[in-house]
Amino acid sequence: MEDKVLGDGIVKQELNLLFVIDNSGSMDGEKLGAVNNAIRDVMAIMPEIQEDTGDVNIKISALTFSDDVKWVYPEPKSVSEFRWKDVSADGGTDFSRAYDEMSKYLCKRSKGGQMPELGGVAPIIILMTDGMPTSYDWENHLISLKKKGWFRVALKYALAIGIDTDEAMDVLKKFTGNPETVLKVYTAEALRKVIKVIAVTASKVKSSSTHTGADGAVNNNDLAQAEIADRLENVADVEW
Amino acid sequence: MKFSKNDTISFEGRTLTVLDLLGEGGQGEVYLVSDGADRYALKVYKYEVHPDFRYNLKNNIEKGSPSPSFLWPKRLIDFEDGRIGYLMDLRPKNYVSFVSYLTGKSAFRDLSTKLHWCIELCLAFKRLHEMGYSYQDLNDGSFFLDPDTGDLLICDNDNVTADKKNLGILGKMRYMAPEIVRGDKLPGGGVQMPDVHSDRFSLAIILFLALCLGNPFEGERLKNYDIVDETSEYEMFGKDPVFVYHKEDKSNRPIRGYHTSLIKYWPMIPLYVKEAFHRSFVDGLTDRENERTTELEWIRLLSRYRDETIRCDGCGKEYILGLGEKKRNDVCPFCRKKTKGCCVLRVGRNVVALDLGKEIMATHLDKYSSAYNEPVGIVLANPNRPTLWGLRFSGQGEIEIKDEAGTVRVVPEGKPVPIVRNLKIKFKNNVIGEIK
Numbered sequence: 001m002e003d004k005v006l007g008d009g010i011v012k013q014e015l016n017l018l019f020v021i022d023n024s025g026s027m028d029g030e031k032l033g034a035v036n037n038a039i040r041d042v043m044a045i046m047p048e049i050q051e052d053t054g055d056v057n058i059k060i061s062a063l064t065f066s067d068d069v070k071w072v073y074p075e076p077k078s079v080s081e082f083r084w085k086d087v088s089a090d091g092g093t094d095f096s097r098a099y100d101e102m103s104k105y106l107c108k109r110s111k112g113g114q115m116p117e118l119g120g121v122a123p124i125i126i127l128m129t130d131g132m133p134t135s136y137d138w139e140n141h142l143i144s145l146k147k148k149g150w151f152r153v154a155l156k157y158a159l160a161i162g163i164d165t166d167e168a169m170d171v172l173k174k175f176t177g178n179p180e181t182v183l184k185v186y187t188a189e190a191l192r193k194v195i196k197v198i199a200v201t202a203s204k205v206k207s208s209s210t211h212t213g214a215d216g217a218v219n220n221n222d223l224a225q226a227e228i229a230d231r232l233e234n235v236a237d238v239e240w
Numbered sequence: 241m242k243f244s245k246n247d248t249i250s251f252e253g254r255t256l257t258v259l260d261l262l263g264e265g266g267q268g269e270v271y272l273v274s275d276g277a278d279r280y281a282l283k284v285y286k287y288e289v290h291p292d293f294r295y296n297l298k299n300n301i302e303k304g305s306p307s308p309s310f311l312w313p314k315r316l317i318d319f320e321d322g323r324i325g326y327l328m329d330l331r332p333k334n335y336v337s338f339v340s341y342l343t344g345k346s347a348f349r350d351l352s353t354k355l356h357w358c359i360e361l362c363l364a365f366k367r368l369h370e371m372g373y374s375y376q377d378l379n380d381g382s383f384f385l386d387p388d389t390g391d392l393l394i395c396d397n398d399n400v401t402a403d404k405k406n407l408g409i410l411g412k413m414r415y416m417a418p419e420i421v422r423g424d425k426l427p428g429g430g431v432q433m434p435d436v437h438s439d440r441f442s443l444a445i446i447l448f449l450a451l452c453l454g455n456p457f458e459g460e461r462l463k464n465y466d467i468v469d470e471t472s473e474y475e476m477f478g479k480d481p482v483f484v485y486h487k488e489d490k491s492n493r494p495i496r497g498y499h500t501s502l503i504k505y506w507p508m509i510p511l512y513v514k515e516a517f518h519r520s521f522v523d524g525l526t527d528r529e530n531e532r533t534t535e536l537e538w539i540r541l542l543s544r545y546r547d548e549t550i551r552c553d554g555c556g557k558e559y560i561l562g563l564g565e566k567k568r569n570d571v572c573p574f575c576r577k578k579t580k581g582c583c584v585l586r587v588g589r590n591v592v593a594l595d596l597g598k599e600i601m602a603t604h605l606d607k608y609s610s611a612y613n614e615p616v617g618i619v620l621a622n623p624n625r626p627t628l629w630g631l632r633f634s635g636q637g638e639i640e641i642k643d644e645a646g647t648v649r650v651v652p653e654g655k656p657v658p659i660v661r662n663l664k665i666k667f668k669n670n671v672i673g674e675i676k
């Protein structure tokens with residue numbers, strides 16, 4: 001175990017939080033700077049969230065994509081092990097390769113992926129981009145990705161950074177499958193807040209197993225989404 | 241966020257100053273406040289609450305706390321914006337969360353301390369239920385412990401309601417009784433809501449977690465699911481739960497190499513405690529009113545468990561003599577050192593292993609007492625001759641003892657009774673004990 005352990009502990013479920021970051025040339029400067037900052041911010045609060053949960057082990061991964069794809073760490077890291085390394089920008093925006101890489105990641109470890117054999121809960125995926133795919137066949141790659149059970153159950157958010165053409169928004173809506181989880185973000189400060197709210201709230205909600213109300217079984221993703229929407233209301237320069 | 245540092249709140253003619261934000265939960269924010277003299281925790285709800293919720297909270301405050309183990313709401317505050325909050329005492333610093341115990345980040349000093357905590361927990365829920373309340377949302381997040389003393393604190397008491405009433409909360413998955421997960425239809429209409437009986441089921445889960453470090457319904461069947469989601473949890477904890485140590489249905493045993501702690505600890509708990517779990521988690525699945533081990537039954541079983549623990553001279557860990565097992569523990573289950581010879585005190589139906597530091601409780605000497613965690617005697621070593629042990633009682637007055645040879649002697653209050661085999665002890669009210 002990574003944290004200080006005094007005694008034996010119970011088995012925990014595993015919650016994967018995945019950041020997928022477009023680091024193509026156009027992200028250079030303020031945008032990527034904001035992403036770097038935001039993820040550092042998130043990492044500062046995660047230990048507290050991990051501390052409060054008895055049921056779930058949070059694991060974090062980050063994938064960057066441009067012409068190429070690159071994992072920040074080869075395998076998911078626990079909250080205490082994950083150290084953010086600033087990413088820099090270069091190249092095109094190859095969604096196809098990013099989707100393929102996610103498909104590989106969203107398989108059990110015994111099948112070459114990074115998902116646990118037992119006791120895994122639906123992952124959280126946050127995609128950040130400012131542009132259009134430079135690969136023409138990305139839709140086919142997305143179709144394969146959508147065949148993965150882990151992808152289907154995941155809570156998916158896409159952040160459109162400083163873009164709002166219908167075309168670009170369409171690409172992201174196709175990714176999340178839900179227009180409500182595609183957010184347009186216009187400033188670095190807004191981006192920082194949005195990433196933090198999503199990552200922190202989602203981890204918190206999903207790692208505390210639902211407190212169900214009498215109004216019927218609550219879906220964990222819906223609950224997280226509602227809380228996130230609620231918290232984002234006060235953040236300026238965000239639209240969805 | 242409703243308040244910032246140094247904001248003031250006027251309330252009942254006093255001024256409360258906000259000193260800090262203590263934390264944020266699903267329902268609200270908790271602040272550290274001071275009225276000049278004392279400091280309190282102030283919980284403020286994020287949204288306007290339902291009038292029934294407010295009414296219930298107000299009622300609970302007026303009725304008062306069932307026992308000192310509850311961090312009970314003390315004062316209701318209505319804010320101008322329609323929101324409400326309540327004051328409660330601060331959780332003292334010596335308490336750590338049950339979650340931090342479950343995750344191995346804090347540990348009870350020893351097994352007796354852990355059992356003390358479990359008994360406290362049952363005593364607290366016994367009192368709560370006796371007052372006509374049910375807790376409704378029993379889960380791992382509400383409990384705190386002092387690792388050195390085993391003292392208990394129960395937080396999050398705002399969903400407590402009169403039994404059979406409900407304010408809309410059903411509970412937390414993995415801790416809820418199956419009929420609540422399923423939302424069973426009631427014959428008279430409506431669905432099954434949390435009550436005393438579902439509390440009892442959840443209490444058994446908490447005790448199982450505390451003693452065995454595992455969930456009683458999570459085993460092999462986990463392999464049927466790629467992903468743990470609402471559907472799989474509904475099946476495992478609602479539709480068709482199977483106890484991991486079900487005597488006949490072995491389909492959901494803990495998984496080797498995965499449920500490691502559970503596999504390690506289950507064999508060490510006494511048979512009579514295992515039976516009580518089996519009853520709650522097998523028969524109690526269907527007969528919710530009669531087959532769920534009650535608080536009092538747990539208290540008696542856990543006291544018996546504590547009575548028969550001894551400390552290994554080799555590794556310092558505690559384990560049971562095994563008085564109720566098919567075979568006694570002739571070696572320490574942790575280090576395999578031979579079990580030391582240890583006298584026992586028999587009094588009434590109790591058998592207490594007289595190991596150094598062992599406490600005799602009020603309930604051992606008085607079968608009408610309900611002070612299960614109140615020591616009235618302790619095993620001590622003679623400071624001059626450490627191999628000579630004695631039992632020192634308090635509040636018992638003079639004690640008459642008779643040794644094997646028939647010699648009778650009176651031990652004055654506060655003086656130790658020597659621990660020697662076949663000594664008979666006469667306590668107050670002609671209660672007779674014997675050292676064996």
Ligand SMILES: Nc1ncnc2c1ncn2[C@@H]1O[C@H](COP(=O)(O)OP(=O)(O)O)[C@@H](O)[C@H]1O
Nearest residue numbers: 262263264265266267268270281328329330331
């Ligand atoms: N009496 C108290 N003393 C100290 N800290 C407290 C007290 N009550 C609550 N807290 C802290 O406030 C936070 C949120 O409280 P909680 O009651 O769990 O909120 P919720 O029920 O809305 O989830 C927690 O981190 C808890 O540790």
Ligand SMILES: [Zn+2]
Nearest residue numbers: 552555572575
């Ligand atoms: Zn030993």
